[in-house]
Amino acid sequence: MLKNFFILVLVVVLALPGCAMEKQGEEKNYTARDELLGTEVIITVEANKEASEACDEIFSRIKQIEEKMTTRNPNSEIFNLNANAGNKEITLSKDTYHVLKEAVAFSNMTGGAFDPTIGPLVKLWGFDSRDLKVPPDESIERKLTLVDYRLLELENNKETFTAMLQRDGQAVDLGGIAKGYAGDEAKRILLNHGIKRGIINLGGNIIAVGTKEDGIPWRIGIQNPMAPRGTFLGILELADKAVVTSGGYERSFVAAGKRYHHIIDPQTGYPSESGLLSVTIISERGLVSDALSTGVFVMGLHKGMELIESLKGIEAVFVTGDKKVFVTKEIQDMFQLTDSKFSYEKHK
Amino acid sequence: MRNINKWIAAGLVALTVMSYIILHAYQQNQIYNHTKLVIYRDGEIYDEASLSKEVHKEITVRTGDHFNIIEIKGEAVRIKEADCPRKICVDTGWLNKPGQIAVCIPNRLKIVIEGQSGNVDDIAY
Amino acid sequence: MTTKRLVLISLFVAQAAALSIVERFISIPVAIPGVKLGLANVITLLAILMLGWKDALLIVLLRCSLAAMVGGNPISFLFSICGGLSSTVVMAVLWQKIGRRLSIIIISLLGAVAHNTGQLLVAALIIQDLRVYVYLPVLLISALITGYIVGVITLRCHSALKKNTDLTAG
Numbered sequence: 022m023l024k025n026f027f028i029l030v031l032v033v034v035l036a037l038p039g040c041a042m043e044k045q046g047e048e049k050n051y052t053a054r055d056e057l058l059g060t061e062v063i064i065t066v067e068a069n070k071e072a073s074e075a076c077d078e079i080f081s082r083i084k085q086i087e088e089k090m091t092t093r094n095p096n097s098e099i100f101n102l103n104a105n106a107g108n109k110e111i112t113l114s115k116d117t118y119h120v121l122k123e124a125v126a127f128s129n130m131t132g133g134a135f136d137p138t139i140g141p142l143v144k145l146w147g148f149d150s151r152d153l154k155v156p157p158d159e160s161i162e163r164k165l166t167l168v169d170y171r172l173l174e175l176e177n178n179k180e181t182f183t184a185m186l187q188r189d190g191q192a193v194d195l196g197g198i199a200k201g202y203a204g205d206e207a208k209r210i211l212l213n214h215g216i217k218r219g220i221i222n223l224g225g226n227i228i229a230v231g232t233k234e235d236g237i238p239w240r241i242g243i244q245n246p247m248a249p250r251g252t253f254l255g256i257l258e259l260a261d262k263a264v265v266t267s268g269g270y271e272r273s274f275v276a277a278g279k280r281y282h283h284i285i286d287p288q289t290g291y292p293s294e295s296g297l298l299s300v301t302i303i304s305e306r307g308l309v310s311d312a313l314s315t316g317v318f319v320m321g322l323h324k325g326m327e328l329i330e331s332l333k334g335i336e337a338v339f340v341t342g343d344k345k346v347f348v349t350k351e352i353q354d355m356f357q358l359t360d361s362k363f364s365y366e367k368h369k
Numbered sequence: 370m371r372n373i374n375k376w377i378a379a380g381l382v383a384l385t386v387m388s389y390i391i392l393h394a395y396q397q398n399q400i401y402n403h404t405k406l407v408i409y410r411d412g413e414i415y416d417e418a419s420l421s422k423e424v425h426k427e428i429t430v431r432t433g434d435h436f437n438i439i440e441i442k443g444e445a446v447r448i449k450e451a452d453c454p455r456k457i458c459v460d461t462g463w464l465n466k467p468g469q470i471a472v473c474i475p476n477r478l479k480i481v482i483e484g485q486s487g488n489v490d491d492i493a494y
Numbered sequence: 495m496t497t498k499r500l501v502l503i504s505l506f507v508a509q510a511a512a513l514s515i516v517e518r519f520i521s522i523p524v525a526i527p528g529v530k531l532g533l534a535n536v537i538t539l540l541a542i543l544m545l546g547w548k549d550a551l552l553i554v555l556l557r558c559s560l561a562a563m564v565g566g567n568p569i570s571f572l573f574s575i576c577g578g579l580s581s582t583v584v585m586a587v588l589w590q591k592i593g594r595r596l597s598i599i600i601i602s603l604l605g606a607v608a609h610n611t612g613q614l615l616v617a618a619l620i621i622q623d624l625r626v627y628v629y630l631p632v633l634l635i636s637a638l639i640t641g642y643i644v645g646v647i648t649l650r651c652h653s654a655l656k657k658n659t660d661l662t663a664g
Contacts, residue, residue: 249405392631
């Protein structure tokens with residue numbers, strides 16, 4: 022009697038792993054990835070018959086954006102713009118003009134902390150070519166005179182778009198805004214195909230489209246600037262938002278015992294020392310989040326917080342060098358700190 | 370309480386099933402969590418690494434005159450080579466779930482996969 | 495200590511040691527070196543039933559030491575002893591306190607569970623990490639299986655031996 026009971030029980034127990042496997046087997050997501058814009062682009066959407074087609078279209082579109090806006094390809098519009106600095110105006114396509122116009126708007130908004138004409142400095146430090154070195158002060162001084170977004174002229178004459186950089190040697194680098202724009206385009210294409218839920222990840226720039234199933238908000242982790250990539254220090258619950266983080270930890274080099282990161286302050290010509298380890302901007306558009314994250318990182322906690330609090334529909338998470346996390350009032354209750362090595366400073 | 374044997378047997382089975390369910394629930398919660406590898410040498414943290422699909426690297430840990438080579442590939446890790454006598458650590462093979470451990474007792478090395486608390490759909494970095 | 499008892503104890507020690515050594519070649523899917531099946535518990539249980547807990551304990555100590563001398567190492571000795579003692583204590587107490595009402599198989603099952611949990615605890619201490627609990631489910635399942643097998647074997651052996659020996663202690 023006991024024997025039979027026992028055998029039955031054993032069978033049940035051994036069947037357990039089988040049950041567990043089944044639960045995992047449900048594949049209700051479609052994922053596609055590609056290497057673009059110098060990073061990995063991963064699109065995850067709810068399984069849908071148009072998913073594959075939509076992703077192909079997205080990758081093509083991003084390739085197109087890259088071709089137009091990269092500084093390295095001689096066929097790109099930005100390359101052309103830079104090559105003709107101080108010389109003559111050149112024609113642009115609508116989207117490049119649009120991105121440049123927005124870039125200038127954000128430069129104004131951030132008081133020059135974000136500046137698309139940062140090209141000469143990026144090149145000087147070697148962040149575009151990986152030939153990283155600390156430039157001598159005089160070189161930096163000289164290049165600083167070329168960094169001024171107000172010298173970028175943009176014209177729209179009945180849908181003919183032209184642009185010109187006034188000084189010889191000036192250069193536009195859209196590194197701080199192009200990925201954001203690409204994300205918005207990707208979302209647009211998904212929606213065009215009737216896909217309403219998913220996540221677009223462009224090298225860490227997150228576009229969360231819609232919500233998860235049943236209206237459950239997406240949970241997006243914020244990278245811990247002091248730990249290996251993939252380790253997060255907090256979680257944000259959100260829907261239909263673009264989340265972009267800027268931080269010195271992403272790219273840096275060490276020279277003579279000092280660390281130099283890639284977010285250069287357009288005012289000083291040196292990597293910004295605003296006291297922030299990272300800032301994350303949450304808004305409706307990738308372009309906005311991207312540009313602001315770069316700018317606000319340079320502005321620092323106080324000026325940055327002031328700016329973001331003044332902007333409706335835009336929120337931010339700041340991580341300071343002394344391991345404190347600050348967020349804008351609106352999202353105070355939507356942020357959850359998960360790493361106790363940091364302290365969450367709530368508004369009083 | 371007539372047949373105490375049946376009760377005990379049932380209790381043991383329940384215990385086993387529960388332990389399995391609890392472990393699985395814990396691991397399922399963690400699996401989407403961008404796990405990371407923590408390497409302990411002599412009981413102290415020696416290094417950490419993220420286990421994400423793009424990573425493929427090897428870490429050599431030296432303890433005195435001895436060494437272990439740890440390999441990270443895909444979302445898994447293993448001790449690839451070691452100079453210990455019985456190589457049980459190498460035989461352990463690939464680890465990929467939080468809580469899994471491989472130890473090299475002679476070399477006082479321990480590698481653990483750790484998950485993160487709370488789960489996320491993606492991480493902004 | 496009669497000669498008969500002495501001989502029986504020696505036989506048990508030898509057999510248990512042999513079982514311990516042989517089962518080294520059977521490995522369970524657990525990344526912790528030293529965790530073993532515990533087949534020698536057949537002997538332990540028989541000893542408890544036929545000789546009493548004191549002699550059973552002696553047999554466990556002797557067979558672990560013997561097995562360790564034959565190609566063992568300090569760590570595996572530690573695992574053997576802890577697993578062996580845990581199961582001996584549990585099974586002896588059960589037999590002493592509850593006795594006949596419990597099926598031999600049940601006693602063996604509980605002994606196996608004690609054996610494996612004991613080993614897991616030792617592992618946790620050795621690698622200074624409580625996270626070994628991830629191996630608890632597989633060890634419990636293994637305990638149920640080996641416990642059952644050990645129980646069945648013990649039952650058979652016991653009924654065969656009872657006929658020829660009159661040393662059965664209560």
